[in-house]
Structures are given as C-alpha cells and as structure tokens.
Amino acid sequence: MNMKRMSSSFVIENTELENYSLNLVHYFLDKEEYTIFNFEEKILENFNHDYYNIVYIYSAPLINDVNIDTLLDKLNIIKKRLRKNFFLFNQRFLIVATNCSLDFSKIDIPKNVDFINVTEKENLYTNDIIKQVYPDLSDYPLNISFQxxxxxxxxxxxxxxxxxxxxxxKKQYTVNIVLSILIVSAYCLSLYSSIFHNIPNISSYIVLTRENIDKHYFHTLLTNNLYDYNLFSIVISLFLILSFGIRLEKIYGSIRYLGIILMTMLFTNSILFAFSNYQTYPVGFTPIVYTFVGSFIYVVILYRRFLANSFKRILYFNMFLFFMILVLGDSWSLISLVAALLAGFACSFIVGIPKAKNGNMKHRLLALIFVGILILLSISIGLK
Structure with missing residues (x-):
C-alpha cells in the first residue's frame, strides 16, 4: 500500500522500516512538541527545545561513505535555509538513523550535530541521548499501523x-482602549486649557521635567508618554495602538501586556532623565510604539516558524526608521526609541507569553532585577 501526497511528488512505501520511522515522528510530535518542518524527509523542528532544535528521522540507507556525504549535503541545505528564512544560527541537530550499518564513532561528525543509530529498536532503551533527553521514548508504544x-x-x-x-x-483589548482614551483626553484637556487661560495646563502635571522630579512627582515617569502636543503623532500612535497594540494584547493577555507597557514607560523615561541634557522630556507615546516592536521580536523568537516573514519586514522597516532618526532626529529621540525597543524585548521575556515556553523562571527573575536596578541607577544619575 502506498501513501501519496495530493501533489504526488513523493511516495512513502508501506514497509516495516517506514512504519517504524513514522512512529518515531509520531512520538516527537505527540510528546516533545515538535512540528513537521519537512514531511517528505521526516524533519521536525522545535526551535525552543533545550537540546535539539531539529530532529531528522533519517530512514535512507547509511551503509557507505557516499550515503554519509549525501546526508551531510542535506544538512548543509537545511542550515542555509534556517539562516536565510529564520535567522537561525548554530542550531543543534539530532539525526535519528533507522537504516544504518555504520559505526558513527569513525565518522567526522559536524559541529552541533549528534547521530544516534536506532536501526535496532533495542538501542532506544540503551542510548544515552534517548535516556537523558527523551526518556519517554523508551516506553512509548511504536506500534501504530501504517494505515x-x-x-x-x-x-x-x-x-x-x-x-x-x-x-x-485571546479576546482581550481593554488596555489598548484605555491607553487610547487617556492619550486623547490628555491632548483635549491641554487644548482646552490653552483656549481658556484660567484653567491650568494638564501637561505641567503629567510631563516628565526636572522640576516635577524635584517636587517628587515621580508619577511623571509613567504619565510622560500619555501626553503629546503633536496631533499628527497622536493619530499615528492611535493607529498603531488599535492595530499592532491590540494584536500584542491578544497574544500576551491584558495583565502581562499592561506590565510590559508600564515597565517600558518607567525604563524609557528614567533613561531619558539620566542621560538627556534637556529640562523637559515630552516624548509622547512614540517610543512605546518601539516597545511593540521589541515585544513582537520576542514573539517571533518563540514562534519564528510562523512569523519569520513578518519579522523580516519589521526588521527592515525599523532599520530604515533608525537611519532617518540618525539623519533627521536628535539625541533624545534616538535614546528614547532604543531604550523602548530594548525594554520591550526584555520586559516581554520577563512577563512571558501564556502557554508558551518562556525560558527558565530564574533567568526571568534575574532579568527583572537587572531592569529594576537600571531604572533606579538612571533615576539616581538624573538627580545628581
């Protein structure tokens, strides 16, 4: 019996070898959260796995040097594709050979590539890599029928x-709606006070200035990004909040997304306060837009298989924007945007994405402590 792809570009023979190999594929998809990278070649990927990012169930014969050269050529092609399409370098490969009669100890194995020979099923129970990295495989039933x-x-x-x-x-968008309302309200109140001079200007209470910090108005380290005197910048910010921002809130959830925004505001404004020579820092919401970029980069790192093309477009677009800022902007614009971009990525790593493998909790806690120390140091530098 043959199982053909609808395109009829290749055929999988109903043999004991192929059945065994596909059962191994089933295990990695079922228990190790790998996904199919190339079904024809039985190549699986999990770019966030602690040990092996690519698992290659290799059922082609490995009986001589020619077969080894063919396999190494295929590995080089895969590596080039990973670099070109996914910006992945030095990924670890595990070659699971199911039709091999060679002694791997006598083969010059490339860097970051490990071979295991499981032609005999007994090797599943004795191989050190299997026992250490995939212990469940030893007891997993590999007896699903070919059909x-x-x-x-x-x-x-x-x-x-x-x-x-x-x-x-996720159906969550509350934070972005509230942000939009606050930004519009701050602008309208400022406009209203400029028309009726007997009403105090709200900007004097929410914009970050050295005078406000001297008065211990530390809330301005957060509210500074809610006020913008430029209507065009407000329109652009609202557009990005209601498009890009809502998409990120659906990914992170409202609570985590709010945490990212607040930490980034605090970090960006404290950096500005420390290293800018200005007495006032009305940067508006524009730097937080770069927080969106940093947060999205973190999403791409976890799910780059699905978002690689989007990442390329965002990367090239932001390279262009940074170039324009260098040419046309001033130092505080560059400082605020770079700080927001880095903070967006770091804070996204700290809060994590629900139901995703976000890394070691200890590392995330250390990152939170490091960001907190930078914020405190920046404020203390600015106060001197």
Whole structure:
C-alpha cells in the first residue's frame, strides 16, 4: 500500500522500516512538541527545545561513505535555509538513523550535530541521548499501523495549529482602549486649557521635567508618554495602538501586556532623565510604539516558524526608521526609541507569553532585577 501526497511528488512505501520511522515522528510530535518542518524527509523542528532544535528521522540507507556525504549535503541545505528564512544560527541537530550499518564513532561528525543509530529498536532503551533527553521514548508504544499513522499525524498537526491559534487570538483589548482614551483626553484637556487661560495646563502635571522630579512627582515617569502636543503623532500612535497594540494584547493577555507597557514607560523615561541634557522630556507615546516592536521580536523568537516573514519586514522597516532618526532626529529621540525597543524585548521575556515556553523562571527573575536596578541607577544619575 502506498501513501501519496495530493501533489504526488513523493511516495512513502508501506514497509516495516517506514512504519517504524513514522512512529518515531509520531512520538516527537505527540510528546516533545515538535512540528513537521519537512514531511517528505521526516524533519521536525522545535526551535525552543533545550537540546535539539531539529530532529531528522533519517530512514535512507547509511551503509557507505557516499550515503554519509549525501546526508551531510542535506544538512548543509537545511542550515542555509534556517539562516536565510529564520535567522537561525548554530542550531543543534539530532539525526535519528533507522537504516544504518555504520559505526558513527569513525565518522567526522559536524559541529552541533549528534547521530544516534536506532536501526535496532533495542538501542532506544540503551542510548544515552534517548535516556537523558527523551526518556519517554523508551516506553512509548511504536506500534501504530501504517494505515492509521496519516490520520494520527494529521490530528497532532491540527491540534498544534489550534494551540497556536489560541495563543495568538485571546479576546482581550481593554488596555489598548484605555491607553487610547487617556492619550486623547490628555491632548483635549491641554487644548482646552490653552483656549481658556484660567484653567491650568494638564501637561505641567503629567510631563516628565526636572522640576516635577524635584517636587517628587515621580508619577511623571509613567504619565510622560500619555501626553503629546503633536496631533499628527497622536493619530499615528492611535493607529498603531488599535492595530499592532491590540494584536500584542491578544497574544500576551491584558495583565502581562499592561506590565510590559508600564515597565517600558518607567525604563524609557528614567533613561531619558539620566542621560538627556534637556529640562523637559515630552516624548509622547512614540517610543512605546518601539516597545511593540521589541515585544513582537520576542514573539517571533518563540514562534519564528510562523512569523519569520513578518519579522523580516519589521526588521527592515525599523532599520530604515533608525537611519532617518540618525539623519533627521536628535539625541533624545534616538535614546528614547532604543531604550523602548530594548525594554520591550526584555520586559516581554520577563512577563512571558501564556502557554508558551518562556525560558527558565530564574533567568526571568534575574532579568527583572537587572531592569529594576537600571531604572533606579538612571533615576539616581538624573538627580545628581
């Protein structure tokens, strides 16, 4: 019996070897959260795995040097594709050979590539890599019939797609609506006070200035980004909040997204206060737009397989913007945007994405402490 792709570009033979190999594919999809990178070659990816980012279930013969050269050529092609399409370098590969009669100890293995020979199923129980990295594989039943495998593999792929969809489409947008209202309200109140001179200007209470810090108005380290005197900048900011910002809030959730925004505001304004020579810093919401970019970069790192093309467009666009700022802008504009970009990425790592593998909690806590120390140091430098 043959199982063909709809395109009929390749055929998988119903053999004991292929059945065994596809059962291994099923295990990595089912228990290790890998996804199919290339089904024809049985290449799987999990770019966030602690040990191996690429698992290659290699069922082609490995019986001589020619076969080894063919495999190494394929690995080079995969590495080039990872660099070009996903900006991935030095990924770790695990080659799981199911049709091999060679002694790997006598083969010059490339850097970041490990081979295991499981041609004999008994090796699944004795191999050190399997026991250390994939201990569940030793007890996993590899007895799914060839006829049932396509259905089960497809079901796992669909379940993974639904999981990704649930991560990217939370129905949460409250924070962005509130931000938009606050920005518009601050501008309208400022405009109103400029018309009726007997009403105090709200900007004197919410804009970050050295005078306000001397008065211990430390809340201006947060509210500074809510006021902008330029109507055009406000319109652009609102557009990005209601498009890009809402998308990020759906990914992170309202509470985590609010944490990212508040920490970034505090970090960006404290850096400005420390290193800018101005007495007032009315930067508006524009730097926080770069927080969106930093947060999205973190999302791409976790889910680069799905967002690599979007990342390229954002990367090139921001390189252009940074060039324009260097040419046309001043130092505090560059400082605030760079600080917001870095803070957006760092704070996104700290709060994490729900249901995603965000890294070691200890590392995230250390990052939070480091950001807090930078904020306190910046404020103390600015006060001197």
């Amino acid at each position: 049932a495998l396509p259905i089960k593999l497809n079901a796992l792929s669909v379940a993974y797609a639904k999981k990704i969809s649930s991560i990217f489409n």
